[in-house]
Amino acid sequence: MERSTIQKQAVLEYLKGVKTHPSAEIIFSAVRKKLPTISHGTIYRILNTLKQKGEIIEVAKEPARFDADTSPHxxxxxxxxxxxxxxxxxxxxxxxxxxxxxxxxxxxxxxxxxxxxxxx
Ligand SMILES: [Zn+2]
Ligand SMILES: [Zn+2]
Incomplete structure (x- = not known):
């Protein structure tokens, strides 16, 4: 599997497993445990892509928090x-x-x- 795919899946998997609506910062430290070489910039880029594709939603601002549950709530x-x-x-x-x-x-x-x- 391509490296970027693995990274994207790790982010999505983490987000789907939590109900806490974590910030990019929290997602970064969680995913880094699994993929130690992942950078901050990559996390932000992945979150943006997932958001644009409608696979996750952005909740709240400053800091933005993320939710992989896209059902109406x-x-x-x-x-x-x-x-x-x-x-x-x-x-x-x-x-x-x-x-x-x-x-x-x-x-x-x-x-x-x-x-x-x-x-x-
Ligand atoms: Zn409270
Ligand atoms: Zn939610």
């Missing part, structure tokens, strides 16, 4: 610990359909609050 952002949780709800899938204005290609919904571990 919202994200709950805890304002205390910064964790991002997946929220699946059938109403969310309904939003991801045709609207009067046009067909929805993708969407992002963020819910902000305190997660159970942090609050009440």
């Amino acid at each position: 919202a994200h709950f952002v805890c304002q205390d610990c910064g964790k991002i949780y997946d929220v699946f709800d059938k109403n969310i899938s309904l939003i991801n359909k045709k609207t009067k204005i046009g067909k929805v290609q993708n969407f992002q919904i963020y819910l902000y609050g305190q997660c159970r571990k942090c609050g009440n």
Whole structure:
């Protein structure tokens, strides 16, 4: 297998195995354990390619975080610990359909609050 394919697969495999929506930095240190020679730049390039192909989605900004789950879901952002949780709800899938204005290609919904571990 080509080196770039192996690298791409390692990134995708790691992302598919976590639910934490890791940043590029975290993905880099995780993948480096498996592929010690991989560079920072390569990780960013792979993430960009995967994003453009629709195999992963970018969640949040500064720093960007990534998600290999591309099914319709919202994200709950805890304002205390910064964790991002997946929220699946059938109403969310309904939003991801045709609207009067046009067909929805993708969407992002963020819910902000305190997660159970942090609050009440
Ligand atoms: Zn929290
Ligand atoms: Zn998610």
